[in-house]
Amino acid sequence: MATLSNPIEQNEFRNHFVVIHPLDDAPETKVDTESLGPMPMTMSVRISLLSLRVYLILMMLLVLYHVLDMAKLFG
Amino acid sequence: MSDKALTFPAASPDLTPVRGRVVRSRWARDLLTFLMVFGPGLIVMVADNDAGAVSTYSQAGAQYGTHLLWVVLLLLPVTYFIQEMVVRLGIATGKGHAAMIYQRFGRWWGLFSLIDLELVNFLTLVTEFAAIDLALNQFGVNPRLGVPLVAAGLVGIAATGSYRRWERTVVFLCVLDLAWFAMAYTLRPPAAAILRGSFAPSMPPGGLTADLIFLVIAIVGTTIAPWQLFFQQSCIADKRLRFADVKWARLDTFLGACITITVAGCMMIAGNASHVHGFAFTDPAKMAADIGSFSGAFFRDAILLLMINAAVLGTTAISLSSAWAYGEVRGWPHSLQLPWRKAKGFYSVYLLSVAVAAGLVLIPRAPLQLIILGVQVLAGVMLPSAIIFLQLLLNDKELLGPYANKPWNNLVNWTIIIVLFALSLILAAQVAAPKLFPAAQA
Numbered sequence A: 001m002a003t004l005s006n007p008i009e010q011n012e013f014r015n016h017f018v019v020i021h022p023l024d025d026a027p028e029t030k031v032d033t034e035s036l037g038p039m040p041m042t043m044s045v046r047i048s049l050l051s052l053r054v055y056l057i058l059m060m061l062l063v064l065y066h067v068l069d070m071a072k073l074f075g
Numbered sequence B: 001m002s003d004k005a006l007t008f009p010a011a012s013p014d015l016t017p018v019r020g021r022v023v024r025s026r027w028a029r030d031l032l033t034f035l036m037v038f039g040p041g042l043i044v045m046v047a048d049n050d051a052g053a054v055s056t057y058s059q060a061g062a063q064y065g066t067h068l069l070w071v072v073l074l075l076l077p078v079t080y081f082i083q084e085m086v087v088r089l090g091i092a093t094g095k096g097h098a099a100m101i102y103q104r105f106g107r108w109w110g111l112f113s114l115i116d117l118e119l120v121n122f123l124t125l126v127t128e129f130a131a132i133d134l135a136l137n138q139f140g141v142n143p144r145l146g147v148p149l150v151a152a153g154l155v156g157i158a159a160t161g162s163y164r165r166w167e168r169t170v171v172f173l174c175v176l177d178l179a180w181f182a183m184a185y186t187l188r189p190p191a192a193a194i195l196r197g198s199f200a201p202s203m204p205p206g207g208l209t210a211d212l213i214f215l216v217i218a219i220v221g222t223t224i225a226p227w228q229l230f231f232q233q234s235c236i237a238d239k240r241l242r243f244a245d246v247k248w249a250r251l252d253t254f255l256g257a258c259i260t261i262t263v264a265g266c267m268m269i270a271g272n273a274s275h276v277h278g279f280a281f282t283d284p285a286k287m288a289a290d291i292g293s294f295s296g297a298f299f300r301d302a303i304l305l306l307m308i309n310a311a312v313l314g315t316t317a318i319s320l321s322s323a324w325a326y327g328e329v330r331g332w333p334h335s336l337q338l339p340w341r342k343a344k345g346f347y348s349v350y351l352l353s354v355a356v357a358a359g360l361v362l363i364p365r366a367p368l369q370l371i372i373l374g375v376q377v378l379a380g381v382m383l384p385s386a387i388i389f390l391q392l393l394l395n396d397k398e399l400l401g402p403y404a405n406k407p408w409n410n411l412v413n414w415t416i417i418i419v420l421f422a423l424s425l426i427l428a429a430q431v432a433a434p435k436l437f438p439a440a441q442a
Helices: A007-012 A043-070 B026-037 B040-048 B051-064 B069-093 B097-105 B107-139 B143-158 B163-176 B179-187 B191-199 B210-223 B226-239 B243-276 B284-295 B297-330 B344-361 B368-394 B397-403 B407-432
Strands: A017-019 B005-008 B018-023
Touching (some): B051 B210, B051 B243, B051 B284, B069 B210, B069 B243, B069 B368, B107 B226, B143 B344, B179 B284, B226 B368
Antiparallel strands (some): B005 B018
């Protein structure tokens, strides 16, 4: 393997492209999510998400009932 | 393309040197970059055609012929748009979806999302092993021997301590899935029927029945599943894709979407072949035997092997999405790049998911086809909720900056969410008032 620490080789690669696999590349700086903290949510967004949660639980129970019904568990 | 490799010295003693390949032209650079980035998009899409999908699509073909081909075709842009959002989120944050929900929505919502994911994933894994059990039975192999062997192989491919090794193995399995094209070509109905079914939606014979609605929701649920959001984002984070890779990751996702939708159509065509020959559908393994009775044992064996391959692909992707999500939330080391001893919690969740699901299907008989279909429907009704969190994250300008959704993205996504909600409401109405829609003709 060559190394770019050698100036002659650097010159040799000047008119070429170097492709680096993401796993071999130096780590990239990403969005600092930790410092952002939780997303500010208005009361209406909170209520909407809560309604969504209730709806989802009801739907899960409904699907369960329907599958059991199709399996003839309720006669 | 040159085969020269070079190493940049590490910037500091703590970092490993950067290795690269040298190429001479722009097209070679683009091709090689794409090949290096390629993987998560293809895998998430092809793994989506898992055992449940084989079952659901072939049932759709067996019951309704080519009439529902347009449904899967319509899902091509839907599945791409949803997964493309995950690509942006994963590359911008370098973190998984579960971690993002925890950090931006707080512990309470994060916990709910995680429970939803782990529950549906576990049920889906049971269906994967149920399909393997069915296929092995058709082959005459004792599932008590075959299922644990498959489970052990699944643990083996993930626990090598190398992301690349896992990815290459899984991409190879994805390529095997292309055999569905040959299968569909041989079993194809007239081209006119395929074109009509794909581009001219019409009501199947029997009209709008409860079974038809249930099946359409199952098709949607199997084509776009909540685990895909978590899987692809974590996979992108694990592969450490960079901002410069966004366009290649999008292309990877788009190609994956095209392949998965076309393969889904091929599965419907296989189901249609058994329908045309007058066989009633019970499960895909039985369908393989039925097809084998008129087209030869080779076709029977090929469909059974493809079914096992689909289940294996689905299992590794779904178990990984569970393990990554749990690892992210618990703050455990969670990377396929780590050896077992350095990520014990992460690999234990993967192992446990595979082992318990494999163990469950070895317990006496259950209506497997009904369980498979039920799980797809459950995934379908839970999907809008998962997409809403995704939609909120993608509109978080503080988090994503220029990678946040554009107005047209939001228009498309809200349309998808509304359609998905409408479908789940139709299901609710149909369950609450069974006489609302006529039952299917026997």
